[in-house]
Amino acid sequence: MQMDKDRLKRLIRAGRSQVSAHRVIRGGQLVNVMSSEIYPADVAIYEDRVVAIGDVQGYIGDETDIIDATGKFLVPGLIDGHLHSECSKLSITSFAKAVVPCGTTCIVSGLDEYISVSGIEGLKEVFAEIEASPLKVFWGAPYKTPYTFPQSTVSYNFTQETHKEVQTWPECFGVWETVREAVLEEDDDTLGALAEAHANRMPIFGCAPMARGKDLNGYLCAGVRLDHESYDHEEVVEKMRNGMHMLIRESSVTHFLKENIRAVTEVNPALARRVSFCTDDVTATDILEKGHMDHVVRLAIKDGVDPMTAIQMGSINSAEAYRIDHLVGSITPGKIADILFIDSPETFNVEAVITGGKLVSKGRDLTYELNAPKRSAVLSSELKCEKTTKEDFEFRVDMEEGTAEVLSMNVVGPFVRKRRDVTLKVKNHIVQPDTEQDALMVSVVERFGRNGNKSLAFCSGWKLKKGAMASSAAPDDNNIVVMGADANDMSIAVNHLIENGGGQVIVEGGEILEFLSLPVGGIASDLDAKEIAHREALLNAAAQALGCDLPEPLMYMFFLPITAIPDYAITDVGPVDCIALETFDPILGLNPTKG
Structure with a gap:
């Protein structure tokens, strides 16, 4: 997108047809978004820019590449x-x-x-x-x-x-x-x-x-x-x-x-x-x-x-x-030549794509091989945190036996969490998650080696009956978010991500059920969309086998650290009241067993 005087001269001359266009699209119906009109018009392209629309016969030279768009509509x-x-x-x-x-x-x-x-x-x-x-x-x-x-x-x-x-x-x-x-x-x-x-x-x-x-x-x-x-x-x-x-x-x-x-x-x-x-x-x-x-x-x-x-x-x-x-x-002179060939405005099926003046896609496939760059250590997926134990995911209280009144963050759609009060048992000072009441443990583990934070709270809405799931891709901070019905499985899930440089994982009974590696910063992969989609389906199926009925279990989970949406969230510093913008104690009250 850089422009200097020499390039400006070339484009001005191309716009005046003093030099021939590199390519011309002929025979299409132009969808002119500037005038809200659709009409027959050809398009002349020089370098990466549109230089003329309409009758562009005067822009065609001996070396101009002609692209036939007969029967197609041209859309920005x-x-x-x-x-x-x-x-x-x-x-x-x-x-x-x-x-x-x-x-x-x-x-x-x-x-x-x-x-x-x-x-x-x-x-x-x-x-x-x-x-x-x-x-x-x-x-x-x-x-x-x-x-x-x-x-x-x-x-x-x-x-x-x-x-x-x-x-x-x-x-x-x-x-x-x-x-x-x-x-x-x-x-x-x-x-x-x-x-x-x-x-x-x-x-x-x-x-x-x-x-x-x-x-x-x-x-x-x-x-x-x-x-x-x-x-x-x-x-x-x-x-x-x-x-x-x-x-x-x-x-x-x-x-x-x-x-x-x-x-x-x-x-x-x-x-x-x-x-x-x-x-x-x-x-x-x-x-x-x-x-x-x-x-x-x-x-x-x-x-x-x-x-x-x-x-x-x-x-x-x-x-x-x-x-x-x-x-x-828009498809107008001076603009970058990003142009779609579609079947009709009403059905809007994209059949070919030009970007920067070059045909890059036809029939839903790229016209050339595009490979990811070699990744440096800067974008490696090393997770700089210590391995966890099951004790890290046990909520301990100053009461040996009894019940605890807790605030559970209840997911209502992917971007809303509401308060849900639940009574949970306390055994040996540990508040017990309860799958019958859909009350699970959730934690965020700091993974950049800056402070070693680990938070712990309660969540509802995922309906897991067993196991755990974890992800190192979790906006807005991309620490490790993990939830589950079993502290040991939560620890195994987090440790698997630490050992493998990040990703998403489902664990049950101490076994890894499914794992998607995310080697680019612990948040992305260079695999093609088809392979990622296949892995997504396996992860979702594994989560559903554990009892979850949400359409995107891991995506719903990895939005939990976002504090800009109501009413509750959790980050590595603790569970957050998104209205008061402060952390809170999820324990509302303790009721010891009367002996």
């Missing part, structure tokens, strides 16, 4: 406006191989999970990996790391001083994932990052689920431009009436599109021009079975959005929201 490449690609467990290379054939040519991401495990050095390696892939990543510098309140432990703390440096990088396009709590609590590093953004004229990307009224007003006064989290369409409408660009999220576990699109289909169609899409977190299985941003566009059409409007939501609207529309989002 799709943009995922907010994505943690790491949550797919696919490396950037593997993720690109999976989503580019679906029509996703750009994503906006903080790459924050990589930062949490490998710092700035690892981030630079990921930037180099992106350069070699057909997927563009518009990077937003995380407002801080970690995102948690109180602050949990990560390998690298992103501060105001970091922002002073990285906001000057050419890769940086804004401040990423600025959560409401950090703004309203006037967190010093957060306000410092935002102050730097104002000075550098950088847009500020938000994360404000359920922000309404005065809290929303205060949040907006910090300069936040857009948000990707609304739990109902009324929230979408209020935010948009107050000037925000809105991203409707449709992830693998949070299906918000059907509800949130009502802001456009039922309340005010005029809002559509400032609505775009994101997936946030998506699994390899879903990409293979449903697609990616193409799937979201199809869902919007199915729910009553006009096809042209849905395509705009998937392309130019997102580009404008993020102030990158001078580069991407």
Whole structure:
């Protein structure tokens, strides 16, 4: 995306047809998202840019490559406006191989999970990996790391001083994932990052689920431009009436599109021009079975959005929201030539993909071999923590026998945990998990060798009858999260991850049932999406065999350390009340046995 005077001269001359186009797409129907029109038009491309649309006969030379698009519709490449690609467990290379054939040519991401495990050095390696892939990543510098309140432990703390440096990088396009709590609590590093953004004229990307009224007003006064989290369409409408660009999220576990699109289909169609899409977190299985941003566009059409409007939501609207529309989002002169060939706007099936002016995908497969780079020690998956024992996962109290009243974090959907009071037995000073009452133990183990923290609390909703499961991929801090009905199995699960450099594991009766290795930082893999999807299916089946009936047991579990969502979470510093933003004691009361 770099531009110098010599390159500008070449592009200007190409736009004036003083030099021939490198390739021309002929015979297609152009879906012009700028004018909301569909009409026959050819497209001339020079280097990686569109230089002309319409009648481009004068741009064709002896060496121009002609691409036939007869019977196809030409659509701008799709943009995922907010994505943690790491949550797919696919490396950037593997993720690109999976989503580019679906029509996703750009994503906006903080790459924050990589930062949490490998710092700035690892981030630079990921930037180099992106350069070699057909997927563009518009990077937003995380407002801080970690995102948690109180602050949990990560390998690298992103501060105001970091922002002073990285906001000057050419890769940086804004401040990423600025959560409401950090703004309203006037967190010093957060306000410092935002102050730097104002000075550098950088847009500020938000994360404000359920922000309404005065809290929303205060949040907006910090300069936040857009948000990707609304739990109902009324929230979408209020935010948009107050000037925000809105991203409707449709992830693998949070299906918000059907509800949130009502802001456009039922309340005010005029809002559509400032609505775009994101997936946030998506699994390899879903990409293979449903697609990616193409799937979201199809869902919007199915729910009553006009096809042209849905395509705009998937392309130019997102580009404008993020102030990158001078580069991407439309098939117009001067823009990067990211172009999809689809069957029709109504059905929106992607048949071929051009990125940066080159045909990179045809028939849902890349046209060339794309391999991941050799990984350095910076992005290795060494877990720098001591092995555990079963005693680490036994909740001990100052009472030998009796019962304990405990607060169990009850999962209600992947992003909401509510209070559930449970009475559990105490034997030999240990509070006993109870599978009949669906009360399990849960812990987060610090894995960066900084303090050795291990937290312990109670959770409900997974319905495990035995065994344990653990993951070293667990945003926002990617420490090891483990839950189970048996302390020994929990210890075995954690130790298996430590011994094998991270991943996800299911254990029962002291035996490893399933294991997925995540050698890239302990959070991702260079395996193809098909292989990751296969392993996901085996992990899910193993969890279900232990009694869990959630659709994505491990994904629901690894969201537990996120403190920006209601009402409870757990990090390495302890269980967290996400409303009070402080740790709490899960023991509400002790009732000794009367002797």
